[in-house]
Amino acid sequence: MKSLIRLAAVSFAALILGAGQQVLAGDPGISPTEVTLGMWTPLTGPTALLGTSERDAIEIAIDEVNAAGGVNGRKIKLIVYDDAGSPQEAMTSVRRLTDQDGVFALIAGSTSGSTLPVIPLVNKGKIPFVSSISSNRKLLDPFSHYIFRVYANEVAHADGIVEYALSKGIKKPAIIYNSNDYGVGGQEEVAALLGKENMPLVAKERYNQTDQDFSAQLIRIKESGADSMFLWAFAAEAGIIVRQARELGLTIPIYGGAGISTPLFTKAVGSLGKGIVAAYVVPDLPEFSSKDAVVHYRAALKKKYPGSLPPGRPNEYDLGGYAALKIFAAALSKAGSVPTRESLIAALETLKDFDVGVTFPVTYTSTKHEGTDQTSLLKVSDSGQWEMLSEGK
Amino acid sequence: MIGQIAVNSLALGSIYALTALGFVIIFRASDVVNFAQGEMMMLGAMVGLLLYRDVHLSYAVAFVLSIVLCMVGGALVERIAFRPLMNAPHFTILLSTVAIGQIIRSGVRILFGQEVSSFPGVWSAEPISFMGLRTTALNLGIVALTIMTLLVFILVFSWTRIGWAMKATAQNKRGAAIVGISVSRTNSQVWAMAGGLAAVAGILLAPLIIITPDMGVIGNKGFIAAILGGFTSLPGAVLGGFVLALAENLIGVYLSSAFKDVIVFVLLILVLLVRPAGLLGRQIVKRV
Numbered sequence: 001m002k003s004l005i006r007l008a009a010v011s012f013a014a015l016i017l018g019a020g021q022q023v024l025a026g027d028p029g030i031s032p033t034e035v036t037l038g039m040w041t042p043l044t045g046p047t048a049l050l051g052t053s054e055r056d057a058i059e060i061a062i063d064e065v066n067a068a069g070g071v072n073g074r075k076i077k078l079i080v081y082d083d084a085g086s087p088q089e090a091m092t093s094v095r096r097l098t099d100q101d102g103v104f105a106l107i108a109g110s111t112s113g114s115t116l117p118v119i120p121l122v123n124k125g126k127i128p129f130v131s132s133i134s135s136n137r138k139l140l141d142p143f144s145h146y147i148f149r150v151y152a153n154e155v156a157h158a159d160g161i162v163e164y165a166l167s168k169g170i171k172k173p174a175i176i177y178n179s180n181d182y183g184v185g186g187q188e189e190v191a192a193l194l195g196k197e198n199m200p201l202v203a204k205e206r207y208n209q210t211d212q213d214f215s216a217q218l219i220r221i222k223e224s225g226a227d228s229m230f231l232w233a234f235a236a237e238a239g240i241i242v243r244q245a246r247e248l249g250l251t252i253p254i255y256g257g258a259g260i261s262t263p264l265f266t267k268a269v270g271s272l273g274k275g276i277v278a279a280y281v282v283p284d285l286p287e288f289s290s291k292d293a294v295v296h297y298r299a300a301l302k303k304k305y306p307g308s309l310p311p312g313r314p315n316e317y318d319l320g321g322y323a324a325l326k327i328f329a330a331a332l333s334k335a336g337s338v339p340t341r342e343s344l345i346a347a348l349e350t351l352k353d354f355d356v357g358v359t360f361p362v363t364y365t366s367t368k369h370e371g372t373d374q375t376s377l378l379k380v381s382d383s384g385q386w387e388m389l390s391e392g393k
Numbered sequence: 394m395i396g397q398i399a400v401n402s403l404a405l406g407s408i409y410a411l412t413a414l415g416f417v418i419i420f421r422a423s424d425v426v427n428f429a430q431g432e433m434m435m436l437g438a439m440v441g442l443l444l445y446r447d448v449h450l451s452y453a454v455a456f457v458l459s460i461v462l463c464m465v466g467g468a469l470v471e472r473i474a475f476r477p478l479m480n481a482p483h484f485t486i487l488l489s490t491v492a493i494g495q496i497i498r499s500g501v502r503i504l505f506g507q508e509v510s511s512f513p514g515v516w517s518a519e520p521i522s523f524m525g526l527r528t529t530a531l532n533l534g535i536v537a538l539t540i541m542t543l544l545v546f547i548l549v550f551s552w553t554r555i556g557w558a559m560k561a562t563a564q565n566k567r568g569a570a571i572v573g574i575s576v577s578r579t580n581s582q583v584w585a586m587a588g589g590l591a592a593v594a595g596i597l598l599a600p601l602i603i604i605t606p607d608m609g610v611i612g613n614k615g616f617i618a619a620i621l622g623g624f625t626s627l628p629g630a631v632l633g634g635f636v637l638a639l640a641e642n643l644i645g646v647y648l649s650s651a652f653k654d655v656i657v658f659v660l661l662i663l664v665l666l667v668r669p670a671g672l673l674g675r676q677i678v679k680r681v
Contacts, residue, residue, distance in 0.1 A: 044499070044502065045502075046605070046606075046607050048502070179651065205650050206650060206651045207650060208653075208654060210607075210610045212405075212601075212602045212608070212610075212611055213401075213405045213638070213641070213642070215398070215401035215402070215405070215642050215645070216398075216641065216642045216643075216644070216645020216646045216650050216653065217645060217650045219394065219397060219398060219401070219642075219646050220645075220646055220650065223394065236603050236605055237603075239603050240601075240602050240603055243518075246520070247518070247520050247527065247528075247529060248397070248401070248520075248527055249520060249522075249527050268603045
């Protein structure tokens, strides 16, 4: 009996001590000299441009922060895994980052298809995540205490471009969209916004990511008598869609989601793209803007790639990644002398009109983790290049 | 509208047909399905683009040189991924071709990046109208070249020594060897031809779509077209290509563009149930 009590007492003491130790050790991934960030993103595969841009940008931003002494003396360390745009790989990578590497927070993330499936892991692990690729509404709907988005979501993209199309007097709009999360989300949003104006879509045509021929969809849109067409697609196939539309004699105005507003689209579509307008997530064209912060970033990127920049760079993902890291660093500096994941979240929620200079300013509160709903518009100029149409909405 | 759908299916059907031809000639001569056919096509387009845009060769020279290089590539694939496995189970060889496809795709992505490029066509892509139907000179040229390629291959297979050697090798390797046919040389020749064919398909397809390391996925459609056509018949492969493109577009327009692929695969299963040998294929009876 005595020994049993002793055993219980020892166990109890061990429990207390153990718990105490855990509190003393704080959250994983942070020490007085270092803080570790984790990132999973497509570095290979069809969406590699997004991931490599974000990674480069985050590395550039980290180098800047570390060169200036780090955040309150802590150097930022980054661990990156390639998910090749695959949801399964994304799950594996995030598990590795949280369970094995014990990172303090997550950054950037992947395409919507490879970011949405990991939300439960992020929430269950209670890990702060500053997201700068996915524009899908569902990233923060339902709301997550742990996830923060850097630029406007698809609802805002649709808002901006639909408003513009309405101002041009469209009456019978149609839409062609990708059957993945991005396209379906965009279609629902455009339909909802037009529904408010009592203007149903006269044709809703979807296609699959690997399709190479869009005649069937475009013939249906032509037959529907549409006077305008929304295009919720990625740049490469959007180029084919526009070319095939013009070939079929479908010359109606085209309004695109943010998926097409990259130089890849203008390259793919050639001279037929003139006049197409699309939503854009950052206030300036990364390639041409003369704004200080963007110029500064371009110079840093050129240093990283002496000789010539990779094709399609810098782009909005460069700017998004750069902003995400600067936002994280700003919050960390305000998260106390021994930051915890919770104190980082609390600090992020105090950021108000925080402007890195390369994206729209972000504001977070305890109930709103969408950094901004501002978007801009781009138009394909007569010379076949994107140009800014307006800034902010 | 049906007329327009048919016209629109022609160019796409041609590309399916050329890819299907590649599947069929390798299958006829080597008795394997080469799942790297789509990637070899992508490689042909990439090499063509490189020679034309970056090395600044004329279109014709770039086209021919790219065919030659892809023929060498095809022969290399045979040497590396087929010949050492010639006596292995079919499934092993099939996996080996899948692996080659992945290697080509990833290799191109590493060398060229995820670059999207458009390739100029040799014919104009300006829309032309004829009796209310719209098409382009490019589309018509592609159809004509496909038919010509088919004829050339039929001639080669039916009337030349190489063609006979191929047939003999496929039917009975040992028998062919006994009568003095070099089996390995014949196989090299077939794979080289399939490589050249892939280059033709790739360069023709390139101006219709956009060159990316992933454009080889269209090879899957060529595979279906080949099955539709019977997998042993050259005209069957071409017919299968046109039928597949037409079916896709008809389904897309009249039923649903979302379920296009689903319905196409259902049709494929139906064809296999009703006519296991495909539209123009002959039932192969193996005598033991």
